[in-house]
Amino acid sequence: MSGRVSNKIALITGGASGIGLATAKLMAAEGARVIIADINEVAGSQVAKAIGGMFYALDVSDESAWMNTMENIAAEYPCLDILVNNAGISPHDTIENFNLDNWRHVHSIVAESVALGSKHSLSLLRQSEAAAIVNLSSVAGMVGAANYASYGSAKAAVRNLTKSIAMHCAQKGYAIRANSVHPGSIDTPILDADKAKYGERAITAREQSIPLGRLGQAEEVANAILFLASDEASFITGTELVVDGGFTAR
16 A cells, blocks of 8 residues: 555654654655654765655754754745654663663653654644644553663653643644554664663563564554554544554553
8 A cells, every 4th residue: 555644744753763764764655755853964864865855953852953943844845744753762770770860861852852843843733734743652651661760751751741732732623633652672773772781681581571472673663653644543642552562461
């Protein structure tokens, strides 16, 4: 099937690698005009060129950078149809080795970026006849994880913030839906830290914890994002779509 987001203008943060990269490729293949935003200028530019899209260097934790990026997009496009707040980091910490500076750093990139992106994209999203915000949360934002104190808290914030955005847009009568996607263990570069620290046993342990018995693929999460961003999900807002191989169903 093709053309599920034909002619829609989509902004994807963290689009240079992992789930963001898979989403950018899929949306471009399905007819969207894709704008990639990432701090990795080399990789981001290469991806944009490969899919016929645009690239903007963006630190998602910097409000002024968001404002500049949206001004640039507004100069190129009449509206924004899709916003995918995907950029993030996934460091380990526990409450015992809690560090306030690290906590604030994680929250600025994982949670505050979603608020900033949604706020500053709203004026362009409102110009669309059917817009969608898709925010990347995590199963760590739904269940406890001992080694993800800061990350889990930030992803939980994304989950609830998404609902607030959805309710606000509905109450205002904006044609903007907002939903969150909650991946489980996905085989992307973000797992490299686990491999480096714990070796292959970390991956084996993850696989054993998943009812389907394997890691997910970035493309499988991208499929979920595409669905929520498309008009196929026109009556879905303020909810979450879990892509975790059954991990949270146990």
